[in-house]
Amino acid sequence: MDFDIFKRRSGIETQIDEFLNRVSEAGLIFKGAVVDYLKGDLETFVLKRDRLHEAERQGDVLRRELELMLFTKTLIPESRGDVLELIENMDTLLDHYKGAMWKIDIEQPRICDEFHEDFKELVEYGVEAVESTVCACRAFFRNIDTASAHMDKVIYWEKKSDVVSTRLQRAIFRREDLRLSHKRHIRDFVRFMEKIADEAEDVIDRLSIYIVKRAL
Amino acid sequence: MFLFFLSSGLFLGWSLGANDAANVFGTAVGSQMISFKRAAVLCGVFVILGAVISGAGTSDTIGKLGTVNAMAGAFIVALAAAVSVYLMTVLGYPVSTSQGIIGAIIGWNLFTGTLIDYTSLTKIVSSWIACPILAAIFSMILYKLVVFCIKTFKIRMFKLDTLTRYGLIIVGIFGAYSLGANNIANVMGVFVPVSPFRDISFMGIFSLTSAQQLFLIGGITIAIGVITYSKRVMMTVGTGIMKISPVSAFVAVWAHSIVLFLFASQGLEHFLISHGLPSIPLVPVSSSQAIVGAVIGIGLLKGGKGIRWKTVGGISVGWVVTPLLAALISFISLFFFQNVFQQQTYKPVEYIVSAAAIERIENQGIPTDKLKGMLGNKYSSAFQFNKALKERLSLRLDDTSFIMESTEYHKMEITGAAIRFLDSKWFTEEQIKALEKLDGQVFIHTWMMDEALAGISPSWRIKKDDRLFSRRLKEKIDRIHDLFHTR
Numbered sequence: 001m002d003f004d005i006f007k008r009r010s011g012i013e014t015q016i017d018e019f020l021n022r023v024s025e026a027g028l029i030f031k032g033a034v035v036d037y038l039k040g041d042l043e044t045f046v047l048k049r050d051r052l053h054e055a056e057r058q059g060d061v062l063r064r065e066l067e068l069m070l071f072t073k074t075l076i077p078e079s080r081g082d083v084l085e086l087i088e089n090m091d092t093l094l095d096h097y098k099g100a101m102w103k104i105d106i107e108q109p110r111i112c113d114e115f116h117e118d119f120k121e122l123v124e125y126g127v128e129a130v131e132s133t134v135c136a137c138r139a140f141f142r143n144i145d146t147a148s149a150h151m152d153k154v155i156y157w158e159k160k161s162d163v164v165s166t167r168l169q170r171a172i173f174r175r176e177d178l179r180l181s182h183k184r185h186i187r188d189f190v191r192f193m194e195k196i197a198d199e200a201e202d203v204i205d206r207l208s209i210y211i212v213k214r215a216l
Numbered sequence: 217m218f219l220f221f222l223s224s225g226l227f228l229g230w231s232l233g234a235n236d237a238a239n240v241f242g243t244a245v246g247s248q249m250i251s252f253k254r255a256a257v258l259c260g261v262f263v264i265l266g267a268v269i270s271g272a273g274t275s276d277t278i279g280k281l282g283t284v285n286a287m288a289g290a291f292i293v294a295l296a297a298a299v300s301v302y303l304m305t306v307l308g309y310p311v312s313t314s315q316g317i318i319g320a321i322i323g324w325n326l327f328t329g330t331l332i333d334y335t336s337l338t339k340i341v342s343s344w345i346a347c348p349i350l351a352a353i354f355s356m357i358l359y360k361l362v363v364f365c366i367k368t369f370k371i372r373m374f375k376l377d378t379l380t381r382y383g384l385i386i387v388g389i390f391g392a393y394s395l396g397a398n399n400i401a402n403v404m405g406v407f408v409p410v411s412p413f414r415d416i417s418f419m420g421i422f423s424l425t426s427a428q429q430l431f432l433i434g435g436i437t438i439a440i441g442v443i444t445y446s447k448r449v450m451m452t453v454g455t456g457i458m459k460i461s462p463v464s465a466f467v468a469v470w471a472h473s474i475v476l477f478l479f480a481s482q483g484l485e486h487f488l489i490s491h492g493l494p495s496i497p498l499v500p501v502s503s504s505q506a507i508v509g510a511v512i513g514i515g516l517l518k519g520g521k522g523i524r525w526k527t528v529g530g531i532s533v534g535w536v537v538t539p540l541l542a543a544l545i546s547f548i549s550l551f552f553f554q555n556v557f558q559q560q561t562y563k564p565v566e567y568i569v570s571a572a573a574i575e576r577i578e579n580q581g582i583p584t585d586k587l588k589g590m591l592g593n594k595y596s597s598a599f600q601f602n603k604a605l606k607e608r609l610s611l612r613l614d615d616t617s618f619i620m621e622s623t624e625y626h627k628m629e630i631t632g633a634a635i636r637f638l639d640s641k642w643f644t645e646e647q648i649k650a651l652e653k654l655d656g657q658v659f660i661h662t663w664m665m666d667e668a669l670a671g672i673s674p675s676w677r678i679k680k681d682d683r684l685f686s687r688r689l690k691e692k693i694d695r696i697h698d699l700f701h702t703r
Contacts (some may be wrong), residue, residue, distance in 0.1 A: 012374060065409075076377045077249060
C-alpha cells in the first residue's frame with residue numbers, strides 16, 4: 001500500500017506553485033526591463049533579460065518534471081490531459097515574455113518619448129492579465145469556485161490592453177515626421193505586447209472548459 | 217462425484233468473479249485510479265471473507281424458493297445459470313448471477329413438479345426492482361453529501377485525488393465483502409442441501425459449518441474469476457459503459473455496496489428485529505442492477521441529460537430475459553440429464569392425505585368435506601397433488617400452501633442413536649431432553665413432530681413476538697427433520 005501518495009501530492013502541488021511563481025516572477029522582470037529600456041538603461045535591461053531567461057529555463061525544467069510526474073504516477077487521471085495543456089499554455093506565456101525581451105534586445109526599436117507612458121501602460125496590462133491568469137490557475141488547483149473571479153479580471157485587463165493598443169497605434173500613424181518603416185516597426189512591438197493579454201485570455205477560455213469538466 | 221457436480225457451481229463462481237467484480241472496482245481500475253493488481257487482490261480476499269462470514273443469510277431465501285435436493289439437479293441448476301449469464305455477457309448486457317440462478321431454480325421447480333413458493337419469489341423479484349431504486353436514492357444522497365464536504369472543506373484537486381483513491385479502495389473492499397456475502401448464495405446456495413461436508417472445528421478456536429466450507433470454495437473460485445478474467449470487463453466498465461468522474465465512481469460504488477450489504481447482513485437484520493423495526497429481506501440481489509441504479513441516480517441529480525436511456529432500456533430487458541433464459545436452459549437440461557444420462561436430478565417429495573392431516577386442516581377452518589374423499593391417497597409430486605386439489609376444491613393460495621404443508625410425506629423416526637449426533641452446544645439441554653422423551657416414535661409429517669415437541673417443552677415453541685428466537689428455532693427444526701428422516 002502506497003502511503004507516500006500524500007507526499008507525492010504535496011510534491012506536485014509545490015512544483016505547480018513553483019512553476020506559476022516563475023511565470024509571475026517573469027512578468028515582474030519583464031515589466032521592469034521594459035521601463036529600463038525606455039529609460040535608456042541598457043545595462044540593467046540586459047541583466048533583467050538574463051534573469052528572465054533563467055526564469056524561463058527553470059519554468060521549462062519544472063514543466064517537464066510535472067509532465068513526467070503526472071504521467072508516471074498516474075495522478076488525477078480524469079484531468080491529467082487538461083492540467084498538462086494548462087501548464088503548457090502557461091509556459092507559452094512565459095515564452096512570450098522571453099521572446100519580447102529578445103525582440104527588444106535584437107531590434108532595439110526607437111520608441112518616441114510621447115509613446116512611453118502608453119507603452120508602459122500596455123505592458124502593465126499585459127502583465128496584469130497574465131498575473132490574473134496565474135491566480136485563476138492556482139484557484140483551479142486549490143479552490144475551483146474562486147477561479148471565475150480571477151478569470152473576470154483577465155478579461156478586464158485584456159480589454160484595457162486593447163484600448164491602449166488601439167490608441168497607441170493611432171498615435172503612431174498620426175505622426176507625420178516619422179518614416180513609414182519606423183512607424184511599422186513600433187507598431188509591431190505594440191502588437192507583440194498586446195498579444196500577451198490576448199494569449200492570457202485564450203488560456204482562461206480553455207481553463208473555463210476544464211472547470212466545467214470538473215464541476216461536481 | 218460431489219466435486220464433479222460442484223464444478224458447475226465453480227464455473228458460476230468464476231463467471232461471477234469475472235463479471236461482477238467489475239461493478240466494484242471497474243470504474244477505479246478503468247480510470248487508472250487503482251492498479252488492476254491491487255484491485256484484484258483486495259477484491260479476491262474480501263469476496264472470500266464476505267462469503268464465509270456473512271454468506272448464510274441469502275442462502276436461506278434461495279433454499280426457500282426451491283430446495284434442490286439432488287446433486288445432479290444442483291449441478292444442472294448452477295450450470296444453466298452460468299450458461300445464461302455467460303450468454304448475456306457475450307451479448308453485452310451487464311446481468312448478474314442472481315437473475316440466472318433464480319431462473320434456473322424455477323426451471324427445476326417446473327421440471328420436478330415442485331410448487332413455486334410465490335412468497336419467496338415475490339420477495340426476490342420485488343427486491344430486484346427495489347435494488348436499483350434504492351441504489352439510485354443512496355447515490356443521490358451520498359453524492360450531495362460528498363459535494364457538500366468538498367465545497368465546505370475546500371478540498372484541493374490533488375488532495376481530492378488522493379482521498380478519492382483511498383475512498384475507492386475502502387468502498388471497493390466494502391463492496392467486495394458485500395458481494396461475497398450477498399452473491400455467494402447464487403453460486404453455492406443450491407449445493408447447501410446436498411453438501412456431504414461436515415462441520416470442522418479448528419482447535420476449538422473457530423469452526424466452519426458445512427455451508428461455510430462450500431462458501432469458502434465458492435469464494436475462492438470467485439477470487440480466481442477476479443484475478444484471471446475480470447481485467448477486460450473492468451476496463452470496459454471503467455472506460456466504455458460509464459464515463460463518470462472518479463468522485464462519481466466513488467459514490468456509485470459506495471451506494472452499490474450499501475445496498476448489497478443491506479440485503480445480505482444478518483447482523484443488521486438481527487439489530488432491526490431486536491429493536492422491533494421492520495427488517496430488510498435477505499435476498500441475493502444483482503450487483504449490476506445496484507451499480508447501474510447508482511449511476512442513474514447521479515445522472516438524474518445532474519439533470520438526467522447525460523443518461524443514455526436507450527442503453528438503460530436494453531439493460532433492463534436483459535434483466536428480464538436472463539431469468540427466463542436460465543429457466544428454459546435449466547428445464548431442457550434437466551430433461552436430458554434425467555432421461556438420457558439417467559441421473560437423478562431430484563428426490564421426489566410425496567404427499568399423503570392422512571387423517572391427522574385432515575384434522576389439522578379442519579382446525580385451521582378450511583372445509584375438508586371433499587378432502588376426506590381423498591383420504592389415504594398418495595401423490596408423487598406437488599404438481600400432481602395440486603392438480604388433484606384443484607379438480608375437487610377451489611382454494612385460496614394460502615389455504616393451498618397450508619394443505620400442501622400439512623400433507624407433505626416426510627417419514628421420521630426418533631432414535632437415541634441419532635439424538636447423540638446433535639450438537640450439544642447448539643441444542644439446549646431442555647431441547648435434547650424433549651427429543652429423548654419421543655425416542656422410538658415415528659412421524660409421517662414434519663408438523664406432527666414439531667407439535668409433539670412443542671407440547672413437551674416450551675423450548676420447542678415458536679414465539680411470534682420474538683422473531684429472532686423463532687428464526688433460530690426454525691434452523692434447529694430443519695436440522696432434526698433431516699436427521700431423523702427415514703425412507
